[in-house]
Amino acid sequence: MTDASKTREDGETTLLVLDADPPPRLGGLTGRTRILHGDESTFASQLPLADVLLVWDFLSDAVRRAWPGEGPRPRWVHTASAGVDHLMCPELAASDTVVTNARGIFEAPIAEYVAGLVIAAAKDFYGTNELQRQRRWRHRETRRVAGTRAVVVGSGPIGRSIARTLEALGVTVAVTGRRARPGVHGPQDLPPLLARADWVVSAAPLTDATRGMFDARAFDTMNPSAYFINVGRGRLVVEADLLAALAGRWISGAALDVFEQEPLPPESPLWDVPGLIVSPHMSGDVVGWRDELGSQFLELYDLWESGKPLPNVVDKDVGYVPTHDPSHD
Amino acid sequence: MTDASKTREDGETTLLVLDADPPPRLGGLTGRTRILHGDESTFASQLPLADVLLVWDFLSDAVRRAWPGEGPRPRWVHTASAGVDHLMCPELAASDTVVTNARGIFEAPIAEYVAGLVIAAAKDFYGTNELQRQRRWRHRETRRVAGTRAVVVGSGPIGRSIARTLEALGVTVAVTGRRARPGVHGPQDLPPLLARADWVVSAAPLTDATRGMFDARAFDTMNPSAYFINVGRGRLVVEADLLAALAGRWISGAALDVFEQEPLPPESPLWDVPGLIVSPHMSGDVVGWRDELGSQFLELYDLWESGKPLPNVVDKDVGYVPTHDPSHD
Numbered sequence: 022m023t024d025a026s027k028t029r030e031d032g033e034t035t036l037l038v039l040d041a042d043p044p045p046r047l048g049g050l051t052g053r054t055r056i057l058h059g060d061e062s063t064f065a066s067q068l069p070l071a072d073v074l075l076v077w078d079f080l081s082d083a084v085r086r087a088w089p090g091e092g093p094r095p096r097w098v099h100t101a102s103a104g105v106d107h108l109m110c111p112e113l114a115a116s117d118t119v120v121t122n123a124r125g126i127f128e129a130p131i132a133e134y135v136a137g138l139v140i141a142a143a144k145d146f147y148g149t150n151e152l153q154r155q156r157r158w159r160h161r162e163t164r165r166v167a168g169t170r171a172v173v174v175g176s177g178p179i180g181r182s183i184a185r186t187l188e189a190l191g192v193t194v195a196v197t198g199r200r201a202r203p204g205v206h207g208p209q210d211l212p213p214l215l216a217r218a219d220w221v222v223s224a225a226p227l228t229d230a231t232r233g234m235f236d237a238r239a240f241d242t243m244n245p246s247a248y249f250i251n252v253g254r255g256r257l258v259v260e261a262d263l264l265a266a267l268a269g270r271w272i273s274g275a276a277l278d279v280f281e282q283e284p285l286p287p288e289s290p291l292w293d294v295p296g297l298i299v300s301p302h303m304s305g306d307v308v309g310w311r312d313e314l315g316s317q318f319l320e321l322y323d324l325w326e327s328g329k330p331l332p333n334v335v336d337k338d339v340g341y342v343p344t345h346d347p348s349h350d
Numbered sequence: 351m352t353d354a355s356k357t358r359e360d361g362e363t364t365l366l367v368l369d370a371d372p373p374p375r376l377g378g379l380t381g382r383t384r385i386l387h388g389d390e391s392t393f394a395s396q397l398p399l400a401d402v403l404l405v406w407d408f409l410s411d412a413v414r415r416a417w418p419g420e421g422p423r424p425r426w427v428h429t430a431s432a433g434v435d436h437l438m439c440p441e442l443a444a445s446d447t448v449v450t451n452a453r454g455i456f457e458a459p460i461a462e463y464v465a466g467l468v469i470a471a472a473k474d475f476y477g478t479n480e481l482q483r484q485r486r487w488r489h490r491e492t493r494r495v496a497g498t499r500a501v502v503v504g505s506g507p508i509g510r511s512i513a514r515t516l517e518a519l520g521v522t523v524a525v526t527g528r529r530a531r532p533g534v535h536g537p538q539d540l541p542p543l544l545a546r547a548d549w550v551v552s553a554a555p556l557t558d559a560t561r562g563m564f565d566a567r568a569f570d571t572m573n574p575s576a577y578f579i580n581v582g583r584g585r586l587v588v589e590a591d592l593l594a595a596l597a598g599r600w601i602s603g604a605a606l607d608v609f610e611q612e613p614l615p616p617e618s619p620l621w622d623v624p625g626l627i628v629s630p631h632m633s634g635d636v637v638g639w640r641d642e643l644g645s646q647f648l649e650l651y652d653l654w655e656s657g658k659p660l661p662n663v664v665d666k667d668v669g670y671v672p673t674h675d676p677s678h679d
Contacts, residue, residue: 133495133519137473140466149629150476156621158613158630162637166462189518190462284487292485300478301487308491 034326037071037095039064041078045101045315050322069093073325075318076100076108080283084108094118097325101314103127103179103305104254105335106227114337121321124333124342126313127305128182131224131252134304136186138276139220140166142248147298167191172214174234175224175253176205177341179305183224183252192220199230199339215242220250226341227254235259240266247272252304255280260291267296278304363655366400366424368393370407374430374644379651398422402654404647405429405437409612413437423447426654430643432456432508432634433583434664435556443666450650453662453671455642456634457511460553460581463633465515467605468549469495471577476627496520501543503563504553504582505534506670508634512551512581521549528559528668544571549579550601555670556583564588569595576601581633584609589620596625607633 035055038045047056059067064083068074069092076084079102088094089112099121100108113120141147143164152159171187173180176198184194195214201207206214215221221243225231235249235258243249249272251258260281266272276298277291283302285291291299324331336343364384367374376385388396393412397403398421405413408431417423418441428450429437442449470476472493481488500516502509505527513523524543530536535543544550550572554560564578564587572578578601580587589610595601605627606620612631614620620628653660665672 129496130492130494133469134473134492136519137466137469137475140462141470141475144463144466144633146466146470146475147479149632150479150627152630153621153628156616156618160630160632160635162635162639163459163463163632165459165636167458186519190465190515287485289485292482298479299482301481301489303478303489303492304473306489306491307494310491 034072035070036073036075036322037064037067038075039078039081039083041080043311045075045077045318046312047315047319049319053326054322065090068095071095072097073322074098076102077314079104079107082107084113085110088113097121097331099318099321101318103177104226105337105340106254106256109337109340119331120335120337121331121333122335122342123314123317124178126310126317128178129186130307130310131179131305132182132186134278135183135222135224135250135252136190138250138298139171139187139190139192139248141298142274142276143169169193169219170217171195171220171222172197172211172218173222173224174211175222175226176202177224177226179252180222180224183222187220187222212242215239215247216244218244218247220248223249223251223253223257225253225257226339227256228340232256233259235263237262237265240271243272245270245273249275250278251276252278255283263297264290264294267294274298276300278302363401364399365402365404365651366393366396367404368407368410368412370409372640374404374406374647375641376644376648378648382655383651394419397424400424401426402651403427405431406643408433408436411436413442414439417442426450426660428647428650430647432506433555434669435583435585438666438669448660449664449666450660450662451664451671452643452646453507455639455646457507458515459636459639460508460634461511461515463607464512464551464553464579464581465519467579467627468500468516468519468521468577471603471605472498498522498548499546500524500549500551501526501540501547502551502553503540504551504555505531506553506555508581509551509553512553516549516551541571544568544576545573547573547576549577552578552580552582552586554582554586555668556585557669561585562588564592566591566594569600572601574599574602578604579607580605581607584612592626593619593623596623603627605629607631 033055037057037059040058040060057067061081061083065087068087072095074095079100085108088110097119101123103123105122143166145163169192171192171194173184173194173196176196180196184196187194196205197211198205274296278300279302321331333342362384366386366388369387369389386396390410390412394416397416401424403424408429414437417439426448430452432452434451472495474492498521500521500523502513502523502525505525509525513525516523525534526540527534603625607629608631650660662671
């Protein structure tokens with residue numbers, strides 16, 4: 022890490038921020054660091070000047086597009102997101118550059134969000150809302166949450182946080198990951214788990230191994246009463262297959278917080294599919310989240326500057342922070 | 351209890367059922383008991399014939415109206431509900447008749463329902479639903495649930511179950527009851543608790559002491575960011591005052607599952623108040639609830655017939671099962 026913290030030429034570190042609105046609060050770096058702010062139009066030309074890159078605009082794929090170009094590259098890239106799929110490319114993966122993510126910020130909020138979606142579906146909150154709109158008093162019987170079964174696909178900190186929260190509500194939860202380990206099922210267990218789950222929660226990183234994993238075959242494996250929730254990445258799901266599964270009642274309903282294309286365009290057929298809840302990629306974003314992301318970067322910057330090991334280091338070959346990283350377990 | 355289990359005249363017990371659709375499954379009593387089925391029109395004339403009364407229609411006030419009339423009265427009344435406000439009258443309270451309720455059936459489902467309403471409000475699920483209807487992608491920041499504060503008004507099994515479930519989500523919960531005791535605040539603590547609560551949950555029995563307790567003064571005491579949930583009884587709330595509180599933004603929103611008048615008539619102004627969720631008295635009613643209520647009555651009937659003590663005995667003076675009843679704690 023000490024090598025990586027060396028500055029490019031004149032003793033001052035250059036931090037490039039791929040900006041978004043609102044920008045990060047980096048007052049803590051005043052006088053310590055030269056800060057360049059870039060956007061998608063300026064980014065490629067600024068990239069060779071940077072010792073450190075902060076990917077504040079986590080919706081942009083400017084990093085992935087610019088990285089393979091000419092010139093020096095930053096030795097540390099931090100992204101203000103849990104997923105790194107928007108920035109990874111083979112050249113970055115093969116480089117010595119350290120990539121860190123925002124592990125620790127989104128886990129608990131996303132877990133609450135998923136728990137809310139589960140209860141809302143079990144109790145038919147949206148059906149009640151529609152009946153209220155029609156001024157109709159129609160008593161129905163709803164489902165218990167305790168005693169149901171969930172499978173959470175994704176054994177990173179977000180998936181495990183979701184599992185803990187659902188378990189607190191009495192749900193029996195199985196977590197699946199890339200490889201079996203204590204408390205985590207391997208991929209070979211997924212089909213039987215899907216077949217008997219009441220709730221299927223997608224919280225996996227987007228990698229070559231997970232892209233499109235929720236396809237017609239997966240939905241066909243699920244129970245007709247199953248409810249599908251995606252808070253991971255849009256491209257984990259083959260959206261056309263999900264629409265077919267909902268139309269054919271292979272599953273009972275679904276809630277998507279992430280999409281193949283974001284923002285979801287107004288003309289998308291996903292907006293008004295019966296039984297499908299659409300939310301604008303906000304499950305982890307609670308009041309103050311941007312400040313938390315900014316503070317987290319400043320903490321990591323202090324470590325980096327003093328040559329100490331960084332937490333939240335992404336395994337660039339698999340595309341996420343390995344869970345055996347002891348720093349946040 | 352042995353006295354109470356004596357039958358009226360011929361050695362056979364007469365069970366009167368104040369019926370509702372669907373009726374209870376009482377096959378377990380075949381050959382043991384004479385069963386009369388009554389409705390609101392026949393009930394008063396049948397009441398003197400009954401040794402035991404099962405109030406299956408828990409929406410009817412036929413018991414309260416007929417009880418003060420002429421003739422013998424049943425020695426045991428069981429209601430398939432948690433509340434007994436629909437059947438209690440001074441003459442029943444003063445009598446030797448034992449009244450039991452459906453304690454144990456509704457607690458956990460109602461707690462899940464309340465937890466779902468809390469998360470739905472914190473995450474603005476209904477706002478997201480409305481935006482989906484408009485095909486609008488509008489990212490917002492939402493609230494954490496963990497770390498917020500709730501006051502649950504009602505220290506019976508339903509209130510305590512709600513408290514446990516919210517605590518499992520990281521909410522700090524205070525429970526208030528008719529009198530202070532370990533873990534329960536007395537009425538004098540309520541105003542300061544209301545003033546700092548993020549969530550105010552009404553789960554009290556309807557008694558002379560609680561009727562209309564959520565009035566203009568109570569709503570005025572609450573924090574403008576507070577959210578009010580009523581799963582107890584409609585008449586705990588002065589509905590006109592709640593409407594004023596919502597219109598005046600004294601509180602941020604509310605969800606009502608119970609109402610002064612049920613079913614809520616189509617012309618009620620409550621149906622389309624901004625920030626008010628209306629549901630048809632269903633928070634405790636999960637699939638199989640009627641079967642559970644029927645089975646519970648049969649279990650109590652076995653005890654009664656063999657002269658054993660009954661659980662779930664209502665303190666008729668206060669209007670609910672006292673919490674020091676050890677049988678279900």
